[in-house]
Amino acid sequence: MPRKTHSDTQPIKQAAWFETTHWSLVLKAGHDSSPDSDDALARLCEVYWYPLYAYVRKRVGTVHDAQDLTQAFFARLIEKGFLHDVDKSCGKFRSFLLASIKHFIANEHKRDRAEKRGGGRQNLSLDFVPLDFEDAERRYCIEPIDTMTPELLYERRWALTLLDQVISRLEQEFEKSGKSVWFAALKPLLTAAPDAPSHREAANQLGSTEAAVKAAAHRLRRRCRTVLREEIAQTVTAPDQIEEEIQELFQSVSSEFFP
Known part of the structure; x- marks a missing residue:
């Protein structure tokens, strides 16, 4: 029997891991709610509800x-059966949430909104x-929204919430790991802001060497990319x-941040 190589097993491990990500658990459960899928949906909504409100x-x-409307939407979202007809091929929680709120608002405009919203508030947990x-x-009041469509604002705020x-x-x-001081000094180095400190300035702040700070910043950026992908994986x-x-x-x- 041929031995399995790393390239043979890696796709299997990856696929298995994606079976337990938040959005995958929600989609897999569908209308048959389970504690795991409920917890996964709650986690996603808790993190990403503000982009939808914006x-x-x-x-x-x-x-x-x-x-x-936001409150009533989440009341409807957690009702049994709401996710039954979700197209699992769409893949992304971000896309699902935006399409769902558009559909929800369209339906609300066809009804007595005052009565409908009142029911939503009573049912929401x-x-x-x-x-x-x-x-x-x-x-919301400090968002740069003057020239943005609702969709662009949603996408921008989703990305910043992710970050x-x-x-x-x-x-x-x-x-x-007891290195909060180091994180405070290195965090500005993750951004592309023009006022971000130099490695030398960060080293002086930490009482360390410029070489040590450069190495630590490199490790932080690498770790940041990993965590970024892990967080996105929970929504696809x-x-x-x-x-x-x-x-x-x-x-x-x-232009503001890209690790």
Whole structure:
């Protein structure tokens, strides 16, 4: 019997891993809800609900309507059977969420919205998706939205939310290893901002050498790329969608951050 090479086993391991990513678990469960799929959907919604709110807020124009529609949408999302007809070939949670909210808003406009939204508020489990609208509105008010369509704003905010997740994970890793000071000094080196410090300035801040800081920054960037792909993997269903998602998302923020 021929021996399996690394190239033989790697696709199998990758495929097995993608069976347990958040979005894959949700799609696999479909209308037959399970604790694992419920937890996976809750995690995705908790992280990415603000991009959806920004889209709705930009589209409907008023705070009250945006909050009510967002709240009612998540109430509908967690109803049994809502995911039954999701096209598993679409692959991406980002695309699914945007298409779903567009469809939901279109339906709402055909009905008595006041009555419909009231029902949504009663059915929503805030434990499932904690919606902090006060914070969301503060964030929305500082968005550069004047020339953006709702779709562009959604894509931009999704990408920046993803980056926030990546940075948060990296910061936690440094904290666990007792190197929070190093992370604070190295974090600005991840960005393309013109005011980012030089390696020498970071070294002076840390009381270290420029060579050591360069090496640490290189390791951080490499780790950042890995974490970025891991986070994106939670929202897609196949490995080949990761690079595609990176290209699509970072067109709107590449001038600000690209690890």
